[in-house]
Structures are given as structure tokens and as C-alpha cells.
Amino acid sequence: MESATLTYALGSFLTISNNDLFNVPFFWKMANRSNFKIVYSTGLIIISLLTILSFSFLEPLMPHDANTSKITKKKAAERAIGEKTDSTLRVLLFSGTGWYRHPGIPVINGWLVRTGVQHGMLIDVSETGRDISEESLEQYDVLILNNANVLEKVLNEEQRKAIEDWYSAGGGIVALHAVLVHQDGWPWIMDLGGCDFNSDSEFLKAKVKVDLNATNHPTVKGWGTEFWYEADWTNHSRSVTGLPGIQVLLRVDESTYDPVRDHFKDLGGKPMGNDHPIAWTRIWKNGRFFYTELGHDIRALDTEFGRQHIMNGIKWVAEK
Numbered sequence: 001m002e003s004a005t006l007t008y009a010l011g012s013f014l015t016i017s018n019n020d021l022f023n024v025p026f027f028w029k030m031a032n033r034s035n036f037k038i039v040y041s042t043g044l045i046i047i048s049l050l051t052i053l054s055f056s057f058l059e060p061l062m063p064h065d066a067n068t069s070k071i072t073k074k075k076a077a078e079r080a081i082g083e084k085t086d087s088t089l090r091v092l093l094f095s096g097t098g099w100y101r102h103p104g105i106p107v108i109n110g111w112l113v114r115t116g117v118q119h120g121m122l123i124d125v126s127e128t129g130r131d132i133s134e135e136s137l138e139q140y141d142v143l144i145l146n147n148a149n150v151l152e153k154v155l156n157e158e159q160r161k162a163i164e165d166w167y168s169a170g171g172g173i174v175a176l177h178a179v180l181v182h183q184d185g186w187p188w189i190m191d192l193g194g195c196d197f198n199s200d201s202e203f204l205k206a207k208v209k210v211d212l213n214a215t216n217h218p219t220v221k222g223w224g225t226e227f228w229y230e231a232d233w234t235n236h237s238r239s240v241t242g243l244p245g246i247q248v249l250l251r252v253d254e255s256t257y258d259p260v261r262d263h264f265k266d267l268g269g270k271p272m273g274n275d276h277p278i279a280w281t282r283i284w285k286n287g288r289f290f291y292t293e294l295g296h297d298i299r300a301l302d303t304e305f306g307r308q309h310i311m312n313g314i315k316w317v318a319e320k
Contacts, residue, residue, distance in 0.1 A: 143172070151189060
């Protein structure tokens with residue numbers, strides 16, 4: 001009975017026009033009907049519910065007090081991986097270039113940010129020296145340089161000095177692919193990496209050998225002593241084998257591919273021979289450094305090995 005009465009009341013209310021709702025004589029007429037109170041009460045409830053729902057829907061779109069509701073970039077990133085904990089790595093990804101700009105840089109930046117979230121990392125991206133200072137670097141555990149070549153043209157002396165001091169205080173640097181290209185204008189970064197650029201190959205499959213002293217390193221662990229991999233292989237100005245603090249992780253076997261592409265053959269480019277390191281770590285001047293030739297484009301990174309190699313390299317340099 002109650003259900004039938006409510007159905008009647010709701011149906012009756014919905015047949016009332018907007019004009020009737022505000023028509024006084026109409027309501028005097030309705031007052032003589034036995035169900036008027038039910039109809040009118042039901043109508044007020046519906047109007048109230050609709051009003052509440054409309055405000056709930058519009059609330060996120062309405063302006064808020066900046067002091068009480070502003071969500072910073074940092075907090076938004078923290079929400080993506082959960083609440084920030086002591087184990088969360090804060091990473092600055094820098095991809096400004098002073099010479100040839102690899103077309104794959106933006107794609108690699110996006111891949112690093114997305115993959116980093118899955119590994120508990122908060123990664124900020126920058127291409128301007130204005131984001132590099134003594135104060136700004138204090139909030140980061142790791143600095144990733146993504147194909148950031150000829151940095152003397154991107155960072156001024158004060159900004160370069162800020163990186164040097166931050167690293168010497170225990171910071172960690174990850175360098176991808178073309179970071180060790182034409183850095184003679186910033187001797188510190190070239191000394192840290194241990195070499196500069198000579199030439200490179202096409203994107204080719206080659207046999208990669210794991211250094212026997214590095215088989216348990218997290219960046220290469222589980223891949224045996226050798227495996228095949230596709231990448232753009234860089235020839236450096238010298239081998240870093242034996243330099244203080246350097247542990248070679250991987251070498252590429254030049255007998256399994258053409259190490260110098262035609263463009264550089266015409267310019268006098270040279271292969272490196274039997275000792276061609278392609279990835280290494282360095283503990284030097286209180287900081288940690290990880291370099292890999294991988295990163296010419298996303299093809300060499302977004303693989304099972306590539307994800308392990310890069311993510312564990314980031315984690316390794318962050319260790320204190």
C-alpha cells in the first residue's frame with residue numbers, strides 16, 4: 001500500500017508543470033485533494049536530492065582557495081605510486097642537448113617516468129638549466145642524463161658546479177647513450193665517464209658479453225656470460241677498462257656486427273677492437289655513476305633486459 005501511494009505521488013508530481021509549481025490558485029485547488037501532502041512532500045524531496053547531486057558534480061570544477069586545495073606536482077606523483085616513503089627515490093631527468101638531438105628523447109623520457117613509477121620512483125623532467133641549482137638538487141637522490149650531450153652549451157658554470165658539488169656529496173648520476181659525446185668543454189663530466197665519443201654503428205644485433213666480475217650486478221644479473229642484443233653501439237675515444245673505481249659490466253663483440261656505420265667511416269671513425277665496454281659503473285669522489293650505451297631510441301630500452309638494466313642502474317647509484 002505504501003509503495004503504491006508513493007508511486008502515485010511521484011507520478012502526480014512529475015505531471016505538474018513548472019508554471020503550476022509557482023501558481024498559488026493551483027495549490028489551493030490541490031489542497032482539496034487527499035494526496036496533495038504526499039505529492040508536495042515528494043516533490044520537495046526530489047528537488048532537494050537534485051540540488052545536492054548537482055553541487056556534488058560541479059564541486060571539482062569550481063575554483064578553490066589556492067592555499068587549501070592546491071595539489072603540487074610532487075604530491076600528484078606521490079598519489080600515482082601511493083604515499084611517499086623513505087624508500088621512494090626522487091629523480092631528476094635532464095635531457096637538454098647542446099649538439100645533435102636524438103629524436104627519441106621525448107619517448108624515452110615518457111618511458112622512464114612511467115617505468116619509474118612501477119619501481120617506486122618520482123621522476124621530474126627538465127631541459128633547462130634554470131632547474132639546476134644547489135638548492136633544487138638537494139631534493140633528489142638521482143640525476144639521469146638522457147642523451148644530454150655538449151652540456152657546456154646547456155648549463156652555465158654555476159649550474160655545472162652545482163652538479164659537481166651535489167655528486168661529490170653522495171649523489172648518483174645515470175648517463176644514457178650520448179651523454180659521453182663531445183663533453184670536452186666540461187672536463188669534469190668527461191673525467192667522470194672516463195671517455196668521449198668517436199663514432200657509432202647502425203642499429204644492429206650483436207653479441208654482448210658480461211664481465212666475469214659483474215655477473216651478480218643487478219643491472220645484468222640472470223643473463224649468463226653472453227647474449228645477443230640489438231642497439232646502436234657507440235665507439236668511444238678510449239676503453240675505460242682499468243680506470244680507478246670503474247667496473248665494466250658489459251662489452252660488445254665487434255666481430256659479430258659492423259662497428260662503424262658508413263657516415264663515420266667517411267669521417268675516419270674507428271672501432272674499439274677486442275675491448276669495447278658498453279656499460280659500466282663507477283664509484284668516484286663520494287658519488288656513484290652508471291653509464292650505458294643503450295638509449296639511442298626506445299627499441300633498446302623497452303625490453304625485458306632493458307627495463308632491468310636501467311631501473312636497477314638507477315637504484316644502484318642511489319645506494320649510499
